Amino acid sequence: MSNELKNGHVPAPSTNFLRGIIEADLAAGTYAGRTDSQGQALPPMVTRFPPEPNGYLHIGHAKAICLNFGLARDYGGRCHLRFDDTNPEKEDQEFVDTIIDSVKWLGFDWQQDGKPHLYYASNYFDTMYAGAQALIRSGLAYVDEQSADEMRATRGTLTEPGTDSPWRNRTAEESLRLFEEMRDGKHADGSLILRAKIDMASPNMNLRDPAIYRIRHATHHNTGDKWCVYPMYAFAHPIEDALENISHSICTLEFEDQRPFYDWVLARLSDEGLFKKPLPHQYEFARLNLTYIITSKRKLKQLVDEKIVDGWDDPRMPTIVGLRRRGYTPEAIRLMCDRTGASKNNSWIDYSILEGALRDDLDPKAPRAVAVLRPLKLIIDNFPENHSVECSAPVYPPAHPLHDSEHRRFPISKNLWIEQEDFMEVPTKGYFRLFPGNKVRLRYGYVVECTGCDKDANGNVIAVHCNYFEDSKSGTPGSANYKVKGNLHWVSADHALHTEVRLYDRLFTDAHPDAGGKDFKLALNPNSREVIEACLEPTLNAAKPGEIYQFERHGYFVVDHIDAASDKPVFNRAVTLKDSWVAK
Known part of the structure; x- marks a missing residue:
């Protein structure tokens, strides 16, 4: 695997050879002084993003979107959205609509000087036909x-x-x-x-x-x-570029062998008087090869048609709509594209780079909350019955400007939920959580000392018992008197939001699931989705679809929808807090 970026390490900003080409053309005035067919002055450089509307955009398309729109933005140019709709048997208005929505969601538009630069290859069919007659x-x-x-x-x-x-x-x-x-x-x-x-x-x-x-x-x-x-696409593409006055026609490397024909078409039709010089020039960059996914539209369609996934927007899919529903942000995807740069060399980018970009985007801004995903009852035996005490925690992380001013408030009571892994009757070496005789702090609450546990007939622990120290509450002067190593998350059992949480993971266990003609379905991850009922802090009752939170300790979660029957938010896990992925 050549030039692979791994393990979530943040790479230095990558080089982009296309910038050097554009800067040289701008310095030389290669495309300066041009006007369009109405005599209006053209920008110094014009790019385009030309998807075929025969499927949903995926993460590979995001790289092309960010390159074309980003370069045009950075150099005072213009980028067109153009639908290369020359194959009527595979194209549909549904795909047109979702492509428009995805490009907008990523943060780009095709407006300039009050004019939308949205085009369709099919609107040029008359000119293409005339060009063929001229040949x-x-x-x-x-x-x-x-x-x-x-x-x-x-x-x-x-x-x-x-x-x-x-x-x-x-x-x-x-x-x-x-x-x-x-x-x-x-x-x-x-x-x-x-x-x-x-x-x-x-x-x-x-x-x-x-x-x-x-x-x-x-x-x-x-x-x-x-x-x-x-x-045919190879004939239509250069004609579309010329009609739209594209200067830098940026394609992926598989079109490199097509460039001589691209140039041949433009040169011959220019000789026929259909186009004026300077003509567009095609440049190729290495496509985004991300591990643990597939990007073949045919194979993605197979996943949908065979109901291996729940549609094009399934959060395990590498489609833009799937990533969006998973909890990925436009900023994270743009960051990943920027970090991986543009080169002429094919390489594999580890999926952890995409996950790392999401963590880096969300860490300084996502509101915090507490969730218990694998609940185990914790009973504070000496806490008053039918009583609760208000606890407080910042809504936002320290780097956020509202960290000091906005707080969330939630109760602590006699009966709590903690994570199952936070108790061991016989602790292993280095274990600092709950075990008989050990003291821990309940985060934002009190210090407690474990006194024992209850078991069912099969010997399974069903409840843990402890006593609390009333003068140890976080934020009070007495809390400084207690030095403990363990700090546990918890939710009041009497006030918790019980709701559905989907734990999504990578769809494939093989880094290259369809390489070398392999049957990609043999690499499907049977643990790519787990649906659980979790216990969340009660402030999350008000969470709205699309809102993203950091569940402290567990990762970043997005509200997928509000359940119609329960009126409760349903959450999808976007990414864990750390890159510790292994195939299970």
Whole structure:
């Protein structure tokens, strides 16, 4: 595993080679003085985020979003949101809507000078069709009648050149006629295809007469049934960039081999007078490879369709909507993207880097609360019956500006809940919590001394007994007289909020669940979700959906929703306080 960031260590800010390229272009004035089709001055650099609306965005897309929008923001440019919707069979308005929502949630928008720079590739279909006609007239494209299998067989290999199609030298007039017939719906899907005429012996397979238009009798989410021919992505992409005056077209490394064709399309159509110079330039960066997840849309869809997860927004999914529901913040995701930088080298980023970014974002600002996840009854035998004393604790951590001014208040009473692991009848070496004869402080409350425990018929501890020292309450002068090593969290049993808490963990136990053709489902983590009833401090009764708290000692939790039957908040664990993950 090369260049892997591990163990939650905070890496130094990574380099971003794209900044050097942009700064050099700005210094040279490469894209200065440009105007759009209405004669309006263009920014010195323009980027775009061009998702295909055929699924939900995932954490890998977040990296591209942060790069494109972030670079445009930092250099006084503009970033467009563009839907590359050239495949009507896989695209849907549902995906358009969720993409828009996810980009906004991450903190970016496409407004500039009062104009929304939101675009659809499908709005350019007329221009793309005209561009294809221009290539045909110039002898640079032709209609092929070979089947997909025949084209594949004649394409050649990495060491052998391809073979010319028998239709490669048909006249421009005949190709134009057939292309119009394709547009008019006179031919079946797959019966004809338009190919660029470049070089069947090129060492770059992408230049061996690539397909640029195919027949698809399918209703498009944006254009309806107007078209039954659709451009291939590799042909559409450079045209979209040129029409939108993109300066820096930033893609992931898998498109590097496509760049010669990108440049070929732009150069030829510029020669035809469709575009003016300077033309867009494509740059590639290494995609975000995060361990313990999969990002294949097909495989993610399989998880949803087979009900392995509870939908695209399941908190275990690497989708933006899933991470959001899990309790991840836009700031944390942007921080992770910034820390991992942009390079030309593929590397794996350990999942702990993402978790660490969330901890670093939430630690100084998340309100605190106490939760007991595995309750065990603690009875203070000498505490008055039917009596309670108010305890107080800061709402926010010390770094927060409201730390000293805002406090939460909750009662302590005779019957409490503590964590099961906070009592041992026979303690191990170095154990400083409750055991017979030991004193501990109940955090924000009193010092108590353990006197024993109750057991059921099977010998299981069902209650712990202790006595408290009335002059030991935290915040009072007498508390300084007590020196104890243990400091336990607790919740009053008479006042606790009993509610559902979901303990989410990584969906896979294998760092690379689908690498090398592995069946990713064999690596599913059977403990990726545990649903428990926890006992929470009563102040959390008022918690609202989307609010994130640090449950002291346990981690960060977000309110998923308010249960309709009980009117109680239901919590999802976003991340533990420390990175101690192991597959269970």
